[in-house]
Structures are given as C-alpha cells and as structure tokens.
Amino acid sequence: MRIIARFEKTESVRFVSHLDIQRLFQRAFRRAQIPLAYSQGFNPHPILSFATALSVGYTSEAEWLDVKLASDMDKDDFARRVNGTLPEGFRIIEVFSVDERFPSLSAIMAAADYTLQVFDPPADLAPRIETLLSAPIMVEKRTKGGMRTVDIRPMLYDYRYSNGFMRILGCLDAKGSLNIDLFMGALLKQDASAASYRVHRNRIFSNDGVLMPKMPERLS
Amino acid sequence: MNSACLDALLSQVEKPARYTGGELNSIIKEDAFVKVALCFPDVYEIGMSHLGTRILYNVMNACEDALCERVYAPWPDMENALKQAGEPLFSLETKRPIASFDIVAFSLLYEMCYTNIFTVLELSGIPFYAKDRRESDPLVICGGPCACNPEPIAPFMDVVLLGDGEEMNPELLRVFAACKRNGCDKRDTLLALSKIEGVYIPSFYAPQYAENGDFIRLQSVEPQAPDRILRRVVRDLDAAPYIGKPIVPYLSIVHDRIAVELFRGCTRGCRFCQAGFIYRPVRERKRETLMQQAKDMVACTGYDEISLLSLSSGDYSDLHALVPEILDEFAPQRVSVSLPSLRIDSLLKNDLERMQAVRKAGLTLAPEAGTQRLRDVINKGVTEEDLIRSVTDAFEAGWNGVKLYFMIGLPTETEEDLLGIADLARKVSQAFYSIPKDRREKGLRLSVSASSFVPKPWTPFQWEPQDTKESIIKKQQFLRNALKGIRGVEFAYHAPNISVLEAVVARGDRRIADVLLQAYRNGARFDSWDEHFKLKAWEDAFAAYDIDPAYYANRRRDTEEPLPWDHIDMLVSKAYLKRERENAYAATVTRDCRKGCNGCMGERYADYCKI
Ligand code: SF4
Numbered sequence: 001m002r003i004i005a006r007f008e009k010t011e012s013v014r015f016v017s018h019l020d021i022q023r024l025f026q027r028a029f030r031r032a033q034i035p036l037a038y039s040q041g042f043n044p045h046p047i048l049s050f051a052t053a054l055s056v057g058y059t060s061e062a063e064w065l066d067v068k069l070a071s072d073m074d075k076d077d078f079a080r081r082v083n084g085t086l087p088e089g090f091r092i093i094e095v096f097s098v099d100e101r102f103p104s105l106s107a108i109m110a111a112a113d114y115t116l117q118v119f120d121p122p123a124d125l126a127p128r129i130e131t132l133l134s135a136p137i138m139v140e141k142r143t144k145g146g147m148r149t150v151d152i153r154p155m156l157y158d159y160r161y162s163n164g165f166m167r168i169l170g171c172l173d174a175k176g177s178l179n180i181d182l183f184m185g186a187l188l189k190q191d192a193s194a195a196s197y198r199v200h201r202n203r204i205f206s207n208d209g210v211l212m213p214k215m216p217e218r219l220s
Numbered sequence: 221m222n223s224a225c226l227d228a229l230l231s232q233v234e235k236p237a238r239y240t241g242g243e244l245n246s247i248i249k250e251d252a253f254v255k256v257a258l259c260f261p262d263v264y265e266i267g268m269s270h271l272g273t274r275i276l277y278n279v280m281n282a283c284e285d286a287l288c289e290r291v292y293a294p295w296p297d298m299e300n301a302l303k304q305a306g307e308p309l310f311s312l313e314t315k316r317p318i319a320s321f322d323i324v325a326f327s328l329l330y331e332m333c334y335t336n337i338f339t340v341l342e343l344s345g346i347p348f349y350a351k352d353r354r355e356s357d358p359l360v361i362c363g364g365p366c367a368c369n370p371e372p373i374a375p376f377m378d379v380v381l382l383g384d385g386e387e388m389n390p391e392l393l394r395v396f397a398a399c400k401r402n403g404c405d406k407r408d409t410l411l412a413l414s415k416i417e418g419v420y421i422p423s424f425y426a427p428q429y430a431e432n433g434d435f436i437r438l439q440s441v442e443p444q445a446p447d448r449i450l451r452r453v454v455r456d457l458d459a460a461p462y463i464g465k466p467i468v469p470y471l472s473i474v475h476d477r478i479a480v481e482l483f484r485g486c487t488r489g490c491r492f493c494q495a496g497f498i499y500r501p502v503r504e505r506k507r508e509t510l511m512q513q514a515k516d517m518v519a520c521t522g523y524d525e526i527s528l529l530s531l532s533s534g535d536y537s538d539l540h541a542l543v544p545e546i547l548d549e550f551a552p553q554r555v556s557v558s559l560p561s562l563r564i565d566s567l568l569k570n571d572l573e574r575m576q577a578v579r580k581a582g583l584t585l586a587p588e589a590g591t592q593r594l595r596d597v598i599n600k601g602v603t604e605e606d607l608i609r610s611v612t613d614a615f616e617a618g619w620n621g622v623k624l625y626f627m628i629g630l631p632t633e634t635e636e637d638l639l640g641i642a643d644l645a646r647k648v649s650q651a652f653y654s655i656p657k658d659r660r661e662k663g664l665r666l667s668v669s670a671s672s673f674v675p676k677p678w679t680p681f682q683w684e685p686q687d688t689k690e691s692i693i694k695k696q697q698f699l700r701n702a703l704k705g706i707r708g709v710e711f712a713y714h715a716p717n718i719s720v721l722e723a724v725v726a727r728g729d730r731r732i733a734d735v736l737l738q739a740y741r742n743g744a745r746f747d748s749w750d751e752h753f754k755l756k757a758w759e760d761a762f763a764a765y766d767i768d769p770a771y772y773a774n775r776r777r778d779t780e781e782p783l784p785w786d787h788i789d790m791l792v793s794k795a796y797l798k799r800e801r802e803n804a805y806a807a808t809v810t811r812d813c814r815k816g817c818n819g820c821m822g823e824r825y826a827d828y829c830k831i
Contacts, residue, residue, distance in 0.1 A: 012242050013242065013470070015230060015236035015237045015240055017237070017470075020470045020471060020472070023472065024468075026522070026524070027468060027522030027523065027524075029522070030523075030553070030555075031519065031520065031521070031522035038554065057236075087242065087243065087470075
C-alpha cells in the first residue's frame with residue numbers, strides 16, 4: 001500500500017533540517033507501529049520520500065511525504081496513529097492512498113505559495129519590489145559546478161505586498177525552484193539577514209490538480 | 221528569553237537545533253522548588269550521547285519538587301552571538317537563564333572539556349571561583365569520572381559528587397530543598413550537603429605545599445569536614461533507575477541509538493584504564509530487566525538500533541542467553557543490535573552473523589600493545605592467537621573492516637613493542653588475504669590507530685611519567701615506517717599536544733585551576749577538538765603562573781609521595797595499586813576477578829563486592 005500525506009511544520013520545530021525530518025518520520029512510524037515496506041538489497045531501508053526539502057527556519061503547512069507500507073491499513077488510522085506520536089510541531093493534515101503507478105511527488109509539483117513577514121520593512125519596499133521585478137534578477141547561485149550567475153526572475157510567477165507581508169507564487173518543480181532567500185537577498189540587499197524576514201509555505205500546487213491543488217494563474 | 225531575541229540568535233548560528241530543545245521525551249516542568257541546570261560541557265551532539273548524564277536527567281526530574289533542564293557548551297558561533305547580543309546562556313527546555321537555577325551541575329567525562337565550564341559560567345554571569353560567588357548565585361557542582369581527582373577544578377566548584385548519581389543526586393536535592401526551605405545560607409547548606417555519602421566540599425579544605433613546591437596534603441579548614449570522602453556506589457544496579465524514556469534528538473548525535481547498560485564496572489583490571497578501577501565492583505543487571513528496558517525504549521523512541529553498553533560487554537555473565545533473545549525479539553521490527561567492545565568466542569559466532577544480517581558494523585579490537593610482554597605489563601589479557609582467530613572468524617562471516625587500537629608510550633615500552641604493532645597488523649592482513657577470494661569480501665580496510673598513553677589517577681600507573689612530546693612524535697614516525705607496505709592498512713594517530721595536556725590536568729593539584737582559567741581567557745575552548753585546540757593559549761597560561769607542565773606530566777612520582785587525590789576514597793586501595801604496579805614491572809598477569817578476588821579493596825569494603 002502506498003500513502004501520500006501532507007503535514008505541517010510549525011514554529012517550534014522550524015530549525016529541524018530536512019535530513020532530520022526523514023529520520024524523525026522513520027522513528028515516528030516505528031513508534032506508531034506502521035507496517036513499513038523496506039527496500040531490497042544489502043542495506044534495506046524504508047521506502048519513504050518527500051516532495052521537496054524546506055529550508056531550515058521556514059514553517060509550512062504544505063510538506064508532502066510518500067511512504068510504502070508492507071500491508072494495508074485504513075488511511076485515517078494511519079494519520080491518527082502517527083499524529084499520536086509525532087513530536088510537537090509536526091502534524092499530518094491529510095492522507096491519500098494512491099496506486100503504485102501514481103507518479104512521484106516531485107514529478108507532479110509545479111509551484112508553491114509562500115507568505116513572508118518582513119520585519120521593519122523599509123518604507124519604500126513596495127516600489128523596490130516593482131523595480132526589481134521589472135528586469136532580470138541576477139543572483140549568485142551555488143551549483144554542482146561551482147558558483148554561477150542566474151536570472152531568477154522567470155521563476156517568480158506572482159506576488160502581493162502590503163504592510164510588511166508578502167505573498168509569493170514561485171516555481172517549484174523537479175527542474176528547479178524559486179529560492180526565496182536569494183530573492184530576498186536581491187531585494188533587501190545589505191538589510192537582508194536571516195532574522196529580517198520569516199517564510200511560511202502555504203501550498204504546493206500541481207499542474208493538473210490531482211492530490212495537490214491546481215496551480216493558479218495568479219495569486220488570489 | 222523572549223522569542224524575538226531567541227529568533228535573532230538562532231538565525232545566526234550553525235545547527236540552531238542544538239539550542240531549541242523540544243525533542244520527543246524531553247521533560248518540561250513549568251516550575252519547581254529546586255531547579256537544576258544539568259550541563260555536559262561540550263557540544264550538544266556529544267553531550268546528548270552520554271548515557272550517565274541522561275540517566276541523571278531522568279532521575280532528577282523524577283524528584284517531586286525539583287526540575288532538571290539541559291544546557292550544553294555553546295559552539296563558538298553561539299558564544300559570540302550571545303556576547304554580542306548581551307544575552308545570557310539559557311536552558312534547552314524552557315529557555316531560562318542558567319543563573320536563575322538553584323544548582324548548575326556539570327558532568328565531567330574528560331579533562332579537555334574543562335575550559336567549556338568557564339564559557340557556561342561566564343555567559344551566565346556566574347563568578348568562576350566558588351569563593352567569589354554571592355549568596356544569590358547558584359550552587360555550582362560537578363560529578364563524573366573526572367571527580368576522582370577533582371583538585372584542578374576544585375576552586376570553581378561548591379560541591380563535587382563522587383561516584384554513582386542515581387541515589388546520591390536525589391538525596392542531594394532533598395537536603396538542598398530542606399536547606400532552601402529553612403533559609404540556610406551557603407555555608408550551612410554546604411555543611412548539610414557534606415553529610416551525604418559521596419559529597420566533597422572543596423572549600424572545606426586547603427592545600428599545603430612544601431617550600432620546593434611539592435604538594436604535601438589537603439588540610440581540612442572546617443572542623444566538621446570528613447578526612448576522606450568515600451565514593452558513592454549503587455549497590456543494586458538492577459533495581460536502580462535507568463534512562464527511562466530517552467530523549468529522541470532531532471539532530472543526529474554521536475551515539476544515536478538506544479543504550480542498554482548491561483553492567484557497571486569491569487573485572488579485567490587493565491592497568492592503564494581508569495574506568496576499570498574507579499567503577500568497581502562489577503554490578504550486573506538481570507537479563508529480564510535488560511529485555512524489558514530495551515522493549516520499553518524501542519517503543520517510546522522508535523530507534524532502530526540498540527547498543528549493549530558496558531565497559532566490556534562481552535563479559536556479561538548471561539551474554540549467551542541475552543544476545544539470541546534480544547536478536548529474536550527485535551529482528552522482526554528491523555531493530556539492529558550492536559555489541560561494542562566485541563569479544564568473539566565460538567559460542568557467539570552464530571549470533572555474530574545474525575547481528576550482521578540486520579546491520580553491518582565494523583569490528584573494533586583493542587590489543588593496546590604490540591607484544592605479549594607489554595600486554596602482560598598492562599594486564600591486557602589478549603593473546604595474538606585470540607586476536608587472529610577473532611578477526612579470521614569475522615572475515616569469514618563477511619566483515620572486511622577492522623579497527624585495531626594501540627597505545628604508545630606505555631611504561632616499559634621498547635622499540636620491539638612498536639615493531640610488534642606492525643607485526644600484528646601484518647598478521648591480520650595476512651589472515652584476511654589467505655582466505656579464498658570467494659569466501660571473503662574484496663578489500664581489507666584495516667585501520668591501526670595509536671593513541672598516546674596518559675597516566676591517570678587511580679590506576680597502577682598513576683605514578684608513571686608520560687613520554688615527552690618529542691618522544692611520542694619519534695615513536696609515531698617509527699611506527700608509520702614500520703607499517704608501510706602492509707596491504708589494507710591505514711595508520712591513524714594524533715598530534716600529541718592534547719594528550720600531554722591531559723596528563724597535566726588529570727594528575728594536577730589546585731594550582732592547575734588558575735592555569736585552566738587563564739587558558740580559557742587566552743581563548744582555549746573545546747580543547748578535545750583538534751580543530752579548536754590552541755596550543756599557544758595553554759603555553760601562555762602555564763607561563764603566566766610559572767608552572768612547568770613537565771613537573772606534572774613527565775616526572776616519575778615516588779609511591780610514597782602525597783598525591784593531590786589522597787583525600788578521595790574510590791574503594792580501590794592504594795596498597796593494591798602499588799601491588800599491581802609491581803606486577804606490571806614483573807610482567808605478571810593478574811587474573812580477571814570473575815575468576816577469583818584479587819582483594820583490590822582490602823578488608824574495609826569487603827561487603828561492597830558480590831562477585
Ligand atoms: S574486590 Fe575482588 S572481585 Fe571485587 S573488584 Fe576488587 S578484585 Fe575484583
């Protein structure tokens with residue numbers, strides 16, 4: 001049986017890294033006595049994957065995991081048992097039981113919707129955003145082949161801003177994603193530090209609206 | 221600490237999860253009459269890996285009117301962030317400033333963490349020296365194996381706890397609570413605490429030195445203070461509290477698994493090994509108890525690995541029943557079982573293969589010395605035959621990674637002993653490659669690691685000089701050459717600076733205290749970490765107090781010379797240590813005391829040992 005679940009990561013655990021979350025769910029599944037299926041081979045491990053990693057420090061109500069079970073169980077029972085043992089700050093919100101042939105989460109995701117809170121925003125932030133978006137946004141990005149300069153403007157699909165709160169609709173698919181920190185770096189320049197804004201992921205969208213909501217043209 | 225401020229700090233540091241707490245099974249009590257901050261003075265990933273401290277966390281939180289919260293040494297990035305923000309160091313559980321606790325308790329496992337004590341105190345605004353602390357400051361206490369010679373840190377401690385804490389710590393909290401309730405001042409509180417078995421109050425004693433600077437004795441300056449302080453021992457370990465519901469960290473820590481403590485103490489009597497003497501006598505837990513603890517801990521943590529922990533787990537008297545039982549119990553859940561300090565004998569061979577079936581781990585063996593003669597000197601009862609048979613068994617069972625641990629600079633060591641290390645490595649390599657290709661793994665990974673011998677208090681070698689730095693370096697080079705050309709060998713050794721310092725501090729007296737603090741002021745931190753170790757900070761500190769490290773490290777002490785830890789009674793008698801020293805020089809082996817008592821405690825404590 002294959003289960004896909006959406007979970008949240010809140011305030012108190014926002015510094016827990018992606019790697020730590022993988023381990024954390026494996027342990028939670030064992031405590032909840034979920035019958036996990038294991039990979040074949042020399043070093044068997046649970047067949048568990050995630051749609052995408054969330055940066056350390058962000059919160060989210062749109063984290064997605066995909067796990068294979070060795071035997072069938074009721075999906076609500078799955079959620080209840082896992083939620084009964086997850087550490088505070090993590091919670092499974094919805095659960096789907098899907099077919100073996102269903103594509104992987106990273107294959108169906110297309111974009112994500114974020115809310116940012118900017119602390120002590122400069123008075124001219126709104127026009128600054130306009131100006132920034134009117135041209136390519138060239139940023140230094142660490143890639144496998146070293147540092148490269150790339151334009152992240154095409155990956156930002158839409159935004160809203162008022163009073164220190166920003167919404168961003170940005171690309172998130174298997175080929176690439178909008179890096180919020182790089183965008184904010186370009187926007188705030190010297191004012192930018194990790195403590196100057198907070199990021200929350202509201203949703204991950206898919207192209208066709210199966211499982212994940214369908215990606216909108218614009219932010220509502 | 222308010223959350224905005226915490227946020228700002230955490231966003232500046234690497235691995236903020238070191239400071240955020242909130243892990244599964246951590247214990248949060250809103251308030252309690254007595255508050256204890258329990259500190260392992262190293263980074264979170266190391267501190268959280270220490271079983272003893274975690275037992276105490278559980279034990280102290282079980283005390284009704286007490287709470288116990290964790291704090292670790294902040295990594296330099298956090299230290300700087302706190303200093304810049306002018307914020308105090310805080311606990312993981314409720315982010316309370318450390319100075320607001322009644323008691324700050326340090327677990328001291330190795331000397332090279334001492335400078336981190338100062339980081340914790342300074343960032344909490346607590347004066348370093350006990351004599352400078354006010355009535356309103358917390359009581360600063362410590363315990364752990366380093367307390368067996370507490371003198372180098374004695375001036376910083378209000379209270380030192382000797383021995384097992386499972387019973388002593390709750391008693392300490394009870395007495396402390398009573399004093400607090402009665403409004404006792406610090407001196408009266410210390411007096412009350414000094415009546416508890418295992419409690420040492422450094423300020424009740426003053427050291428005396430001869431004109432030439434030699435240590436003469438510790439003189440009591442408090443009429444009611446006992447002459448000697450007896451180490452506290454949990455007599456019935458089976459009934460003693462254990463770690464309970466272990467905290468499950470988010471970060472990956474050094475020992476990220478369930479630890480089941482089979483027994484405490486060790487009967488082998490290796491003469492260089494402090495743990496082998498200061499935890500006597502051996503006290504075992506029953507197999508049923510261990511099974512129950514393992515089941516409970518797997519259920520409440522979800523860990524997939526159990527480690528059977530002890531100083532020499534292979535000696536557990538019920539091992540041949542325990543290992544299959546625990547494997548059978550947990551294999552269906554895919555929980556693996558590992559046995560550190562593995563001793564392979566024929567009965568275990570089948571189980572060994574099953575242990576590997578669940579997960580493959582490297583094999584670690586510690587012959588410690590290269591020749592039989594030197595192994596007899598140090599009473600390491602391993603023969604070459606044992607060793608070769610063990611590794612051959614393991615190779616045939618599919619292992620191809622072996623670590624061999626040796627020490628260089630052991631008393632009576634000669635060139636021949638160093639060559640013996642290479643010889644042993646060669647034989648292990650040959651044992652691997654002489655197995656037909658289809659019956660073993662492809663390539664051998666044989667790691668030969670050589671640490672430098674550090675003479676420690678409470679061992680038969682406590683009077684021995686340590687090799688000088690120059691001599692250690694020479695020997696390392698000699699050994700590296702000797703190991704050249706052996707198939708599959710990798711040689712690992714460390715710069716000797718840290719072990720030289722360790723030798724000074726381990727056998728130091730109270731004069732070393734000023735040096736420790738000065739080294740801290742010169743920038744020493746996390747000294748057990750090669751990348752942090754600052755030799756200059758230490759050299760300058762010794763110079764500042766005109767103290768010659770060689771006086772402590774490289775001098776052969778007379779067995780009649782007063783020792784700075786003579787006022788401590790760890791149960792094992794000095795007479796026994798002297799006798800063992802003679803046996804070492806004669807290369808005479810002393811039997812494992814499971815085979816017959818060797819009388820290490822003399823008549824005095826005959827009823828302590830039930831072997
Ligand atoms: S008293 Fe005897 S049996 Fe007990 S630890 Fe000492 S030597 Fe071993």
